[in-house]
Amino acid sequence: MAVLNFPHQGVVINGVRYFPRKSLTHVLEDKSVYEVVAEDGSSLIAKLVLLEEDRGTGIKGMSSFDRETFLSQRWGPDPHPNVHFPLATAEQDGIGYVLTRYLAEDLESVLLREGPFTPRQTLHVLQQIANALTFLHGKGISVRDVKLDNMLVQLDGVQRGQVIREMILLKETIVKLFDMGLAIHPDMHFLREGTDFYGNEDYAAPEMILRNAEQMENPHLMDMYSLGICAYYLLTQISPFKNINVQTVIALSLRDLFPMFILYNDTILPFSLKKVISTAVSYCPLDRYQTPQEFVNAFAAEIPKEK
Numbered sequence: 001m002a003v004l005n006f007p008h009q010g011v012v013i014n015g016v017r018y019f020p021r022k023s024l025t026h027v028l029e030d031k032s033v034y035e036v037v038a039e040d041g042s043s044l045i046a047k048l049v050l051l052e053e054d055r056g057t058g059i060k061g062m063s064s065f066d067r068e069t070f071l072s073q074r075w076g077p078d079p080h081p082n083v084h085f086p087l088a089t090a091e092q093d094g095i096g097y098v099l100t101r102y103l104a105e106d107l108e109s110v111l112l113r114e115g116p117f118t119p120r121q122t123l124h125v126l127q128q129i130a131n132a133l134t135f136l137h138g139k140g141i142s143v144r145d146v147k148l149d150n151m152l153v154q155l156d157g158v159q160r161g162q163v164i165r166e167m168i169l170l171k172e173t174i175v176k177l178f179d180m181g182l183a184i185h186p187d188m189h190f191l192r193e194g195t196d197f198y199g200n201e202d203y204a205a206p207e208m209i210l211r212n213a214e215q216m217e218n219p220h221l222m223d224m225y226s227l228g229i230c231a232y233y234l235l236t237q238i239s240p241f242k243n244i245n246v247q248t249v250i251a252l253s254l255r256d257l258f259p260m261f262i263l264y265n266d267t268i269l270p271f272s273l274k275k276v277i278s279t280a281v282s283y284c285p286l287d288r289y290q291t292p293q294e295f296v297n298a299f300a301a302e303i304p305k306e307k
C-alpha cells in the first residue's frame with residue numbers, strides 16, 4: 001500500500017507554491033488529504049493521488065485524477081452552489097495534486113459525532129444534494145460516488161469539529177457535493193472502464209456491484225440509489241452494508257432484499273418515510289425515483305410541515 005507524503009518544499013500549482021500545514025486524513029489506503037497554505041496565506045485542501053498505475057485498468061489513481069481534471073477544466077471550481085469541483089490539479093513526480101477550497105467538514109463526520117438527523121434536517125441535506133445532482137445530470141455527469149463523506153458543509157466561521165446538526169437548517173449553511181474521482185461523462189473518451197467493482201460498497205447500486213451492463217446504461221440512476229442510502233444513513237445512523245463485504249452482499253442478494261427489509265423489519269422510521277426510501281433504493285433502476293427532485297418531493301410530502 002503506497003504512502004504518499006506532501007513534499008516539505010511544497011508544490012507549485014498555477015504559479016503559486018503550496019506548503020503542507022497539517023495533515024487532515026492520514027494515509028488511508030493510498031490517499032492522503034492535506035491542509036495546505038499558499039505563499040499568500042490562503043488555506044486549501046490538497047488531495048494526493050498516486051499516478052503510477054496503469055491508466056487502463058485502475059479506476060482510482062490516474063483515472064480518478066483524470067476525471068477530476070477533466071471536470072474542473074471544463075466547468076471551473078464552482079459550477080453550481082452545491083457542487084465543489086477542484087480549483088486546480090497538477091502532476092509532479094508521479095503524484096497528482098488535486099486542490100480544493102477548504103470547507104468546514106464532511107457530513108459523515110458530523111453524523112458520527114452528532115447522531116441521527118431529524119427528517120427535516122435530512123430533507124435539507126437531500127434538497128441541496130438533489131440540486132447538485134440535477135445540475136450535474138443535466139450536464140451529462142454521473143457522480144457514482146454519492147455518499148456522506150463526499151458532502152461538505154460550508155458555513156462561514158465554522159471549522160472541522162464545530163458543525164452541529166442544528167446548523168444544517170440555517171439559511172447560510174450550504175451543503176456541497178464533491179469528489180468526482182468516479183464521475184463519468186460521455187466525453188471522457190480517454191478512460192476505459194474496468195470490469196471489476198469499484199466505488200464504495202456501502203452506497204453502490206446493485207448494478208454497479210454486479211456490473212450489469214444493461215442496467216448500468218443510465219448511470220444517473222445509480223446516483224439515485226446512493227442518495228436513498230444517504231437518507232437512510234442520516235436518519236438512522238446505520239450504514240446498511242457497512243463492513244459486509246461485496247461477495248457476501250451478492251451471495252445473499254442483500255441489495256435485492258434491502259427495500260423490503262426497510263419496509264417491514266426496520267422499526268426506527270415511520271412507515272411513510274420507509275416507503276419513500278425503499279423506492280429510492282429499489283433493486284431495479286427503473287423502479288427508483290427517476291430524478292433527484294422527484295425523490296425529494298416524495299420525502300418532503302411525508303414529513304411534518306414547518307409551523
Ligand SMILES: Nc1ncnc2c1ncn2[C@@H]1O[C@H](COP(=O)(O)OP(=O)(O)OP(=O)(O)O)[C@@H](O)[C@H]1O
Nearest residue numbers: 025031033045047100101102103104106149179181
Ligand atoms: N475541501 C475540503 N474541505 C474540507 N474537508 C475536505 C475537503 N476535501 C476533502 N476533505 C476531507 O477529506 C476526506 C477525503 O477527501 P476525498 O473524498 O477528496 O478523498 P478520497 O481519496 O476520494 O476519499 P474516498 O475515495 O474515500 O471518497 C473528506 O471526506 C473530507 O473529510
Ligand SMILES: [Mg+2]
Nearest residue numbers: 149150178179
Ligand atoms: Mg471521498
